[in-house]
Amino acid sequence: MAFAQLALRMLLDEHAGMLSPDGAPRIDALPLHSAQVHQATGMVSAQLGVSARDALASLRARAFAEQRTLSNLAAAVVAREVRFAPFKEPT
Incomplete structure (x- = not known):
């Protein structure tokens, strides 16, 4: 399970442009250095009613699913062009 989580994280990081071509993390691309990603994380946290950690994971997952960079999303x-809605179980 740990290896699967690591592989997924690396795949998401690479897709988000957070890894250089040699596979090393790009310090300038890390979400911790982006005020806009922090702000979006807070907005998604409020929209979904989840922790900041889960909100960032949702942002990263959606960016990957939509083939966008994390900073673009x-x-x-x-800009309030994209909104996150809580998942509802089908009835």
């Missing part, structure tokens, strides 16, 4: 969330 964060900008759209902050």
